[in-house]
Amino acid sequence: MSLVEALLAGERLALARLLSQVENDTPAGRAGLDALYAHTGRAHLVGITGSPGTGKSSLVNQLALALRRPPEGTPPLRVAIVAVDPSSPFSGGALLGDRVRMRDLSGDPGVFIRSMASRGALGGLARATAAAVQVLDAAGFDMILIETVGAGQSEVDIARLAHTTLVVEAPGLGDDIQAIKAGILEIADILVVNKADLPGADNTERALRMMLELANPGRDPHEHQGWRVPVLRTVAAQAQGIPEVIAAVQQHAQHLRSSGEWHSRDRARLTHELEDRLRSTLAEEFHRRLPAADYEAAVEAxxxxQLSPSQAVEKLLRQADPARSPQSGSSNG
Amino acid sequence: MSLVEALLAGERLALARLLSQVENDTPAGRAGLDALYAHTGRAHLVGITGSPGTGKSSLVNQLALALRRPPEGTPPLRVAIVAVDPSSPFSGGALLGDRVRMRDLSGDPGVFIRSMASRGALGGLARATAAAVQVLDAAGFDMILIETVGAGQSEVDIARLAHTTLVVEAPGLGDDIQAIKAGILEIADILVVNKADLPGADNTERALRMMLELANPGRDPHEHQGWRVPVLRTVAAQAQGIPEVIAAVQQHAQHLRSSGEWHSRDRARLTHELEDRLRSTLAEEFHRRLPAADYEAAVEAxxxxQLSPSQAVEKLLRQADPARSPQSGSSNG
Incomplete structure (x- = not known):
């Protein structure tokens, strides 16, 4: 039985092995992704992001626990957690998080946890995360929680993967955090004030509602493409407020499906992935055609x-294709 | 007189105008960059990064002030500040920071401040920042302080621009900030514990020294390619510890020049920029060749x-070049 067949039959070890192949972008990993692709598109992809110190990991932990132990009459969901640490070339932080999680979630075959650390290459982590999420989707997980540490472009890239994005805040994380929120609010479908038992939780909630208003002047401040962004309070360390967050996540999925947004988010995500792969492939093939000495000479110039970056690009393109007209480059000013 | 000539003659308005052209990637901006490029390569590029709440902006402000008012016998440096906010599609946060700075630095012709907000496009901000830094370099600023908000891949991308990278920490920013530090330490040439008058400063400093040790097991924990990473304390709000930071920045520049690292960092930065522009140009030209309907059909599949992302890329490449062999794609597993 191939790794792909074993994965589709529900074998955990096959899943772990194929994830490693896919993350390391091996030939077997790429072949596996191609073979599994027809089985993707079913999972609800949920991104959880926010600044350090907000307690994101505890919240994700509690969400997974609650999804595994739903109220009577509701079937438990199969849940995967992908913990992404874009700032770390080694995976120490994420691994630590895993060990904490293991206490509550280990041994449950309906839960799968995977840590992803930076791949170094430009965009490498977002690409590896997208691939890992496809494997988990094909493996039949109903909900995939994609957790990211930090705040910045990497968050936005990873949020692009998700159908639903939760942004987590907490009281008392300093002043210039306000600068962060403005951008992060653009990607939020659900806002969570975690550590809501700390002093300052009211201020944090008020600040978030104000930022929502600023981001949407003259409109219902919470509404975004027909969805009213809820601001929820949790104390993840004490499992408080978790059912309300899960209810909001599931309402958001219903909204996406009934409004057609589910399909358009899927399209945006897959178009982005296609474009990203196309660029990498074009660059790889160009480098295979171009003598390394020509490239080195351009770097030296x-x-x-002696040459500006755009002049160097133009020269390399002409070297690879002598028939090229000097005016056809897009980088001519 | 052209914009470029006016800039080289020291006209501030020309500088501001050319920066806008360059940031918006207009034909005039691209032509300007080409014309100015021969005048670049002289400025000391200093990156300042760290989590929200560490007081980076105050520190940058104080560094600029001190560089403008050096001890007797030392000439003041011309200083540019580029404040980059990768998380924000609008520039509210950065603009707020500017207004605070203006009180101390406005009216000084030896200081120039520029805010950069996210460009939306993948890698767009890093590219626009690199271009702005080249313009400021050509305009004759001796030191360019590149300040970034947040922590993540965007920081690493922007740190790649700098000769010297300062990582700023502060006491009491939560626990999982430890996860951030591991990665951020990789790029730090100088570590600063700001807000060192707060309780917990000793703990923060100890944690940083421990992380340095973990990152470099079995070696002098502070040494990195012949440079011993200093851990300095500041209270930027009260201008404490600033001369020591400036001394470390200047010692680092000397170290880079005497060890040959200055040249190799320049090479790494310019190679990265060349590669990035090459990829964008290749992708643009490919899209110009390919009928839009073929691309849409691939997205639909x-x-x-019906097609996996790598199969879709292979199909598009064959459509653009019918002579292509089906085995030549790099994305075949």
Whole structure:
């Protein structure tokens, strides 16, 4: 039985092995992704992001626990957690988080946890995360929680993967955090004030509602493409407020499906992935055609300030294709 | 007189105008960059990064003030500040920071401040920042302080621009900030514990020294390619510890020049920029060749799960070049 067949039959070890192949972008990993792709598109992808210190990991932990032990009459969901740490070249932080999680979630075959650390390459982590999520989707997980540490472009890239994005805040994380929120609110479908038992929780909630208003002047401040962004309070360390968050996540999924947004988010995500892969492939093939000495000469001319970056690009393109007209480059000013 | 000539003659208005052209990637901006490129390569590029709440902006402010008012016998440096906010699609946060700075630095012709907010596009902000830094370099600023909000891949991308990277921490920013530090330490040339008058400063400093040790097991924990990473304390709000930070920044520049690292960091930065521009140009030209209907059909096949992303890329490449062999794609597993 192949790794792909074993994965589709529900074998955990096959899943872990294929994830490693896919993350390391091996030939077997790429073949596996191609074979599994027809089985994707069913999972609800939920991104959880926010600044350090907000307690995101505890919240994700509690969400997974609650999804596994739903109220009577509701079937438990199969849940995967992908913990992404874009700032770390080693995976120490994420691994630590895993060990904490293991206490509550280990041994449950309906839960799968995977840590992803930075791949170094430009966009490498977002690409590896997208691939890992496809594997988990094909493996039949109903909900995939994609947790990211930090705040910045990497968050936005990873939020692009999700159908539903939760942004987590907490009281008392300093002043210039306000600067962060403005951007992060753009991607939030659900806002969570965690550590809501701390002093300052009212202020944090008020600040979030104000930022929502600023981001949507003259409109219902919470409404975004027909969805009213809820602001919820949790104390994840004491499992408080968790059912309300799960209810909001599931309402958001219903909203996405009934409004057609589910389909358009899928399209945006897959178009982005196609474009990203196309660029990598074009660059790889160009480098295979171009003699390495020509590339080195261009870098040297750049360093000596004899050619500007766009002039160097134009020269390399002409070297790879002597028939090229000097005016056809997009980088001519 | 052209915009470029006016800029080289020291006209502030020309500088501001050319920066806008360059940031918006207009034809005039691209032509300006080409013309100015021969004048670049002289400025000391200093990156300042760290989590929200560490007081980075105050620190940058104080560094600029001190560089403008050096001890007797030392000439003041011309200083540019580029404040980058990767998380914000609008520039509210950065603009707020500017207004605070203006009180101390406005009216000084030896200081220039520029805010950069996210460009939306993948890698767009890093590219626009690199271009703005080149313009400021050509305009004759001796030191360019590149300040970034947040922590993540965007920081790493922007740190790649700098010769010297300062990582700023502060006491009491939560627990999982430890996860951030591991990655951020990789890029730090100088560590600063700001807000060192707060309780917990000793703990923060100890934690940083421990992380340095973990990152470099079995070696002098502070040494990195012949440079011993200093851990300095500041209270930027009260201008304490600033001369020591400036001394460390200048010692680092000397170290880079005497060890040959200055040249190799320049090379790494320019190679990265060349590669990035090459990829964008290749993708733009490919899209110009490919009928839009073929691209749409590929996206549709992806959405229907009929083709995987790598199969869709292979199909598009064959459509653009019918002579292509089906085995030549790099994305075949």
């Amino acid at each position: 750049l360093l000596q300030r | 992806l959405l229907q799960r």
